[in-house]
Amino acid sequence: MSGVLLTGASGFIGRHALGVLLARGDEVHAVARREGPPQDGVTWHEVDLLQPHAAEGLVRAAEAERLLHLAWYAAPGRFWTSPENERWIDASLRLLRAFGEAGGGRAAMAGTCAEYAWDQAPLRERNTPLEPSTLYGACKHATDVAATAVARELGVSLAWGRVFFLYGPGEDPARLVAAVALGLLAGEQVPTSEGRQRRDFLHVRDVARAFVALLTSDVTGPVNVASGQAVAVRDLVTLIARETGGLERVRFGELPPRAGDPQVIVGDVSRLTDEVGFQPAITLKEGISGTVAWWEEQLRAGRTAVPEAGRVRPR
Amino acid sequence: MSGVLLTGASGFIGRHALGVLLARGDEVHAVARREGPPQDGVTWHEVDLLQPHAAEGLVRAAEAERLLHLAWYAAPGRFWTSPENERWIDASLRLLRAFGEAGGGRAAMAGTCAEYAWDQAPLRERNTPLEPSTLYGACKHATDVAATAVARELGVSLAWGRVFFLYGPGEDPARLVAAVALGLLAGEQVPTSEGRQRRDFLHVRDVARAFVALLTSDVTGPVNVASGQAVAVRDLVTLIARETGGLERVRFGELPPRAGDPQVIVGDVSRLTDEVGFQPAITLKEGISGTVAWWEEQLRAGRTAVPEAGRVRPR
Numbered sequence: 001m002s003g004v005l006l007t008g009a010s011g012f013i014g015r016h017a018l019g020v021l022l023a024r025g026d027e028v029h030a031v032a033r034r035e036g037p038p039q040d041g042v043t044w045h046e047v048d049l050l051q052p053h054a055a056e057g058l059v060r061a062a063e064a065e066r067l068l069h070l071a072w073y074a075a076p077g078r079f080w081t082s083p084e085n086e087r088w089i090d091a092s093l094r095l096l097r098a099f100g101e102a103g104g105g106r107a108a109m110a111g112t113c114a115e116y117a118w119d120q121a122p123l124r125e126r127n128t129p130l131e132p133s134t135l136y137g138a139c140k141h142a143t144d145v146a147a148t149a150v151a152r153e154l155g156v157s158l159a160w161g162r163v164f165f166l167y168g169p170g171e172d173p174a175r176l177v178a179a180v181a182l183g184l185l186a187g188e189q190v191p192t193s194e195g196r197q198r199r200d201f202l203h204v205r206d207v208a209r210a211f212v213a214l215l216t217s218d219v220t221g222p223v224n225v226a227s228g229q230a231v232a233v234r235d236l237v238t239l240i241a242r243e244t245g246g247l248e249r250v251r252f253g254e255l256p257p258r259a260g261d262p263q264v265i266v267g268d269v270s271r272l273t274d275e276v277g278f279q280p281a282i283t284l285k286e287g288i289s290g291t292v293a294w295w296e297e298q299l300r301a302g303r304t305a306v307p308e309a310g311r312v313r314p315r
Numbered sequence: 316m317s318g319v320l321l322t323g324a325s326g327f328i329g330r331h332a333l334g335v336l337l338a339r340g341d342e343v344h345a346v347a348r349r350e351g352p353p354q355d356g357v358t359w360h361e362v363d364l365l366q367p368h369a370a371e372g373l374v375r376a377a378e379a380e381r382l383l384h385l386a387w388y389a390a391p392g393r394f395w396t397s398p399e400n401e402r403w404i405d406a407s408l409r410l411l412r413a414f415g416e417a418g419g420g421r422a423a424m425a426g427t428c429a430e431y432a433w434d435q436a437p438l439r440e441r442n443t444p445l446e447p448s449t450l451y452g453a454c455k456h457a458t459d460v461a462a463t464a465v466a467r468e469l470g471v472s473l474a475w476g477r478v479f480f481l482y483g484p485g486e487d488p489a490r491l492v493a494a495v496a497l498g499l500l501a502g503e504q505v506p507t508s509e510g511r512q513r514r515d516f517l518h519v520r521d522v523a524r525a526f527v528a529l530l531t532s533d534v535t536g537p538v539n540v541a542s543g544q545a546v547a548v549r550d551l552v553t554l555i556a557r558e559t560g561g562l563e564r565v566r567f568g569e570l571p572p573r574a575g576d577p578q579v580i581v582g583d584v585s586r587l588t589d590e591v592g593f594q595p596a597i598t599l600k601e602g603i604s605g606t607v608a609w610w611e612e613q614l615r616a617g618r619t620a621v622p623e624a625g626r627v628r629p630r
Contacts, residue, residue, distance in 0.1 A: 052367070081468055083412060089461060090405035097398060130445075130460075138464030142457035145445075146404060149453030153396055 003027035005062045008070030010036050016208035029062035049091040055098040067099045067107040076174040085139035092143045100154030108215040111162040115141035122268040125222040159214045164226035164267050168204030169294040173307045181295045184244035186306040191254035195234030200266040202227045203287035206280040213278040226267030243292035318342035320377045323385035325351050331523035344377035364406040370413040382414045382422040391489040400454035407458045415469030423530040426477040430456035437583040440537040474529045479541035479582050483519030484609040488622045496610045499559035501621040506569035510549030515581040517542045518602035521595040528593040541582030558607035
């Protein structure tokens with residue numbers, strides 16, 4: 001057994017994780033509902049993990065030593081409340097069990113900052129209460145709770161990376177950074193909330209690097225995958241507008257704040273920094289600059305459309 | 316819509332809950348893998364809830380106003396570690412969603428004291444850490460976490476009853492009280508552990524009454540279903556032997572203690588007492604006496620066998 005079984009390989013984080021793993025020289029078994037482009041070092045597995053016995057066949061075919069499980073339901077906006085979240089608990093547990101029963105030794109899985117009660121800052125793995133206020137956060141945390149026990153039963157060493165906010169090339173155009181960049185690049189008006197809420201953003205490539213660092217470490221349990229820095233959404237949008245031009249077309253305050261939205265969501269990153277030994281490589285300024293350049297290129301090449309206005313409202 | 320949808324209706328608690336509901340005059344839709352005996356007021360539904368779409372059809376057929384979900388994997392000994400626990404997370408969530416989407420308004424579901432970290436006493440719903448040390452406890456708690464969010468999404472009022480230790484007529488013969496009673500009644504030697512560990516035992520009929528009280532209250536969230544009293548297993552066994560005779564055949568200390576077994580597991584019952592308004596009706600002494608009489612009758616009628624010795628070891 002060798003290599004890495006990577007689920008969600010054509011997803012936002014997954015595509016970047018695939019690149020990071022290949023750059024390390026890992027042999028990757030990449031799982032997606034539709035096969036991705038052929039690449040050296042990658043074996044694609046076209047699998048729908050929501051099918052009850054998909055995991056067993058996949059694990060047998062891949063014979064991987066490590067599992068990086070990123071797949072989940074992720075449709076922008078809808079993912080907070082979709083019943084698909086409930087199905088992914090079961091799919092994730094079936095995958096982990098199949099992996100462990102086949103002798104797999106090490107796994108990392110993607111959790112979320114939405115597992116925490118959001119009324120304190122920074123959010124800490126060790127002592128922040130786990131009281132998810134969304135269905136998404138609850139289903140991720142339910143998976144965390146059960147997967148921890150399944151891993152213990154099967155002798156799998158398991159890390160659980162709690163993802164905060166992210167952005168970068170390949171993001172769904174309906175999500176915050178992409179939508180603002182595309183709207184401004186296209187010369188449109190961009191309505192947003194006041195944007196006073198502060199959030200912990202990390203470039204998707206750093207998120208992917210953090211997951212690979214986590215997978216190849218021997219750290220177990222929950223680890224925040226975050227920058228440790230809270231930026232006001234207003235400042236983030238302004239940073240985008242500085243790259244695209246058109247700051248005067250951002251209509252701050254036109255969208256109402258989301259009910260119950262916390263003022264600050266930021267992660268304590270001491271586990272990620274000190275135990276995993278990970279440091280982000282991309283500053284927010286560099287990351288936004290590169291991301292805007294990437295979207296500009298997508299627009300020029302006709303590979304993306306500008307999303308409908310009025311949807312720019314991150315939680 | 317009216318009536319109660321009762322899952323696990325042929326299980327240990329479920330059979331007693333069925334009786335309690337019928338005595339109240341409720342119309343009961345009783346769910347089990349095999350239909351139970353016909354009774355006035357009961358409609359049986361022969362359903363395997365582990366089948367992916369079982370819940371939708373069941374909920375449509377029953378049109379019940381309330382859901383009492385007791386079904387789970389319960390094979391003595393094996394239930395602590397069986398992968399079936401993972402399947403019941405999904406089955407429970409599918410059932411709750413089908414119930415809520417069909418307009419169901421009130422549900423109570425069975426959790427366990429094994430959801431808590433076991434290093435403090437008494438265990439409290441509000442502030443004891445939820446750190447299950449077993450797969451069973453973890454899967455129950457995962458269900459709790461996700462079901463709480465599903466119920467909130469669908470506007471279902473949900474109570475989560477955390478069951479402690481129980482005994483009474485109809486118990487599986489391999490479990491503690493039944494096995495000791497049967498062994499002693501049959502004149503056998505009964506090896507047990509030292510039995511210094513103290514546990515919170517409640518008669519199964521009181522457990523069933525507590526669940527019905529919970530279901531018909533408007534209390535939401537976790538509620539310990541317990542007596543609030545810890546009895547040493549040694550004293551419980553002695554109580555049984557006083558009814559059966561043969562105390563000298565109990566071989567205390569012949570079985571080793573279970574690794575990592577906590578000294579005391581007892582529930583704080585203030586929510587059950589003050590908020591639900593429930594009081595147990597059966598003292599431990601009365602309960603044991605009645606239970607021994609019931610097993611005696613089962614033996615006389617040839618309706619049970621004496622379980623293999625050496626297995627009397629509750630967690």
